[in-house]
Amino acid sequence: MASYILPNINRSITLGLVIQTLVLLMVFALFSESAWAGSMKCGTYLISDGSNPGPSKVQVRRKCGTPYSESGNRWVYYKGRSVYRLRFSDASGLVSLKREIER
Numbered sequence: 001m002a003s004y005i006l007p008n009i010n011r012s013i014t015l016g017l018v019i020q021t022l023v024l025l026m027v028f029a030l031f032s033e034s035a036w037a038g039s040m041k042c043g044t045y046l047i048s049d050g051s052n053p054g055p056s057k058v059q060v061r062r063k064c065g066t067p068y069s070e071s072g073n074r075w076v077y078y079k080g081r082s083v084y085r086l087r088f089s090d091a092s093g094l095v096s097l098k099r100e101i102e103r
Contacts, residue, residue: 038097040064040077040084047097049086054094060086 038049042064047055060075061067067075073088087096 040079040086040097040099047094049094049097053092054088056093057088060094 040047045063047060047064055063057075064077067086068078069076073090075086075088077084077086081102083100083102085096085098085100086094089095
């Protein structure tokens, strides 16, 4: 009879570990996405709107190259399936960086 109890205990422990691992992965994915929000990687550089003042247009162009589209203080970059929309202020540099996923 003891041999039937042991496999059931192992299954419940294994299922518990699987559930804990999935929950941890979901939490990590949630926080890693928010950590990268407002950031864009250009080669080895990370462009972010979190600093004050943000990087200037000249700095962003030097690190990321010419934007796909440029309309005054609003720039657009395409990187893979992601679209990055940057908004600059003449006084503060980069003030907003939004990432959208193309479908």
